[in-house]
Amino acid sequence: MTDLVLSETSDGVTVLTLNRPEKLNALNYALIDRLLAILDDIEVDGSVRAVILTGAGERAFSAGGDIHEFSASVALGADVAMRDFVTRGQRLTARLEAFRKPVIAAVNGIAFGGGCEITEAVPLAIASDRALFAKPEINLAMPPTFGGTQRLPRLAGRKRALELLLTGDWFPPPRALELGLVNEVVPHAELMPAALDLAKRILRHSGPAVASILTAVARGLNQSIAEGLAIETEQFARMAPTTDLREGLDAWIERRKPSYDGSWAHITRPDEARRASTALDQRGTRTRVPSPPHGP
Numbered sequence: 117m118t119d120l121v122l123s124e125t126s127d128g129v130t131v132l133t134l135n136r137p138e139k140l141n142a143l144n145y146a147l148i149d150r151l152l153a154i155l156d157d158i159e160v161d162g163s164v165r166a167v168i169l170t171g172a173g174e175r176a177f178s179a180g181g182d183i184h185e186f187s188a189s190v191a192l193g194a195d196v197a198m199r200d201f202v203t204r205g206q207r208l209t210a211r212l213e214a215f216r217k218p219v220i221a222a223v224n225g226i227a228f229g230g231g232c233e234i235t236e237a238v239p240l241a242i243a244s245d246r247a248l249f250a251k252p253e254i255n256l257a258m259p260p261t262f263g264g265t266q267r268l269p270r271l272a273g274r275k276r277a278l279e280l281l282l283t284g285d286w287f288p289p290p291r292a293l294e295l296g297l298v299n300e301v302v303p304h305a306e307l308m309p310a311a312l313d314l315a316k317r318i319l320r321h322s323g324p325a326v327a328s329i330l331t332a333v334a335r336g337l338n339q340s341i342a343e344g345l346a347i348e349t350e351q352f353a354r355m356a357p358t359t360d361l362r363e364g365l366d367a368w369i370e371r372r373k374p375s376y377d378g379s380w381a382h383i384t385r386p387d388e389a390r391r392a393s394t395a396l397d398q399r400g401t402r403t404r405v406p407s408p409p410h411g412p
């Protein structure tokens with residue numbers, strides 16, 4: 117049986133390829149389930165620090181949900197369709213949106229329906245100049261069901277999103293860039309190199325810091341500013357005792373390139389923490405920082 121999602125890892129980056137090119141990489145239930153399972157594995161795999169998601173073949177990123185399969189679920193009633201299609205699709209886009217490692221969509225062709233909703237959900241996206249986007253669910257007499265009625269208005273604004281949602285009209289990559297759906301549009305031949313370059317620019321930084329930023333943005337985006345700031349504070353508090361933060365501060369003070377541990381390991385010796393809080397002056401002497409009142 118053909119793998120529905122191809123996976124290839126190199127230098128900390130896993131490229132996941134939706135692999136139903138004969139069906140324009142339509143999202144059938146088995147493909148969604150397989151993609152979710154792979155994301156679960158990647159999340160706990162320390163050797164993988166970023167993900168690029170693309171589509172097989174020359175025509176499509178993903179044309180959206182598998183309509184034949186969805187139609188059969190609808191015929192069995194609303195409860196079955198909700199369970200099989202809506203809940204499954206929303207679980208996928210929510211997983212991509214909240215993933216604690218950066219996911220970059222490399223949109224290589226048609227991104228309609230669910231394919232567009234994946235692009236809306238991931239933190240970062242680059243589009244080929246051959247890409248094409250649409251919210252065509254209205255043509256089936258239904259609203260989008262993988263989060264499109266919620267994420268697109270948040271990205272593009274209510275009126276611009278409603279025009280696309282209510283007409284079903286396709287739109288080209290420059291329009292997707294204008295709407296904030298993608299970060300960049302590149303010539304087709306440069307799509308994967310551009311996605312890999314973006315991943316590598318992120319991978320030079322601390323993995324836990326990257327995870328903290330992704331989480332703070334994903335969780336705080338739709339909250340009040342006060343609640344968002346509380347989430348930001350919580351994420352900093354998680355980073356504060358880590359060896360990566362201490363290394364980042366030391367490297368800046370000592371004017372050198374940081375060498376991150378990349379784990380959530382904490383500094384446990386107070387003398388190490390105090391050492392990281394001192395700076396070398398031009399003569400090579402240290403200015404001491406007072407110990408905490410109850411420190412050793």
